């Protein structure tokens with residue numbers, strides 16, 4: 001058998017028998033970073049599919065319960081946090097992104113899986129997609145039922161996520177979300193259904209599927225991400241204050257006034273319809289814009305996109321539109337972009353490109 005040092009040599013063009021290098025050496029190495037959520041949840045009984053405590057089970061136990069992972073990759077686990085994802089703050093996002101970045105730079109890591117609560121999974125995934133400069137697969141995964149429930153979905157989702165992180169054809173596709181047999185780009189995906197296992201959907205469709213530990217692809221992202229991003233977590237230590245106000249009938253200006261007083265750097269307005277803004281709210285936003293606050297016009301509608309200068313004269317008001325990003329993702333892109341520029345033309349370019 002050839003020495004192990006020849007393993008990286010170009011593949012022979014003959015049909016000679018494969019080298020007898022140990023199988024373990026050829027296996028992709030995947031690190032599972034655990035942050036909590038239902039995938040680490042536990043309930044009182046097997047019928048408790050929706051009533052349970054999230055973030056209980058440590059990563060070692062999750063991995064030990066799924067020995068089949070060893071057929072796909074050499075898997076190691078690391079507990080980063082043990083929280084429900086609604087309690088994530090900017091601090092956790094930055095800490096996690098820095099850890100993912102460190103691991104992605106290591107020669108002995110081929111892919112990274114992040115177990116996460118589903119409530120803000122799309123936010124963390126999109127943030128990583130913007131700031132971690134790597135081509136290596138980064139795959140987010142969660143579950144809708146705790147491991148103690150009948151028909152728990154966590155084990156299969158985790159198997160799919162490790163398979164996706166281990167797959168060579170996942171390279172360069174940015175941060176992915178592997179849930180319920182689907183593979184989504186973290187940029188497009190959102191939690192759109194509660195309770196049920198098919199919680200996640202992308203308005204432009206998933207990228208592919210993962211079935212019995214094998215990936216199948218049908219499309220690829222066209223927006224800038226990871227290695228093609230102008231942002232880099234190595235230069236980001238904190239995020240500026242950016243918050244969201246919601247649009248609805250009879251909305252008072254109270255929340256906007258409070259955010260203005262709190263000194264937020266930007267407000268994302270989650271408007272009705274095509275990002276429409278109530279007549280009494282417009283002057284409140286413009287008053288803050290006059291003081292330098294960035295105004296981003298998004299929509300509470302989960303599909304379609306906000307068209308610039310429709311519904312509101314964005315050029316005249318010097319506002320930015322969120323394109324097709326939902327308000328929570330628009331918050332993150334605004335915060336990341338503000339670490340580089342305050343210029344609204346640049347900010348709008350960034351919203352078109354990412």
Ligand SMILES: NC(=O)CC[C@H](N)C(=O)O
Nearest residue numbers: 037038084085117118119
């Ligand atoms: N299905 C879930 O993961 C939801 C549990 C919890 N609210 C969380 O987001 O962490």
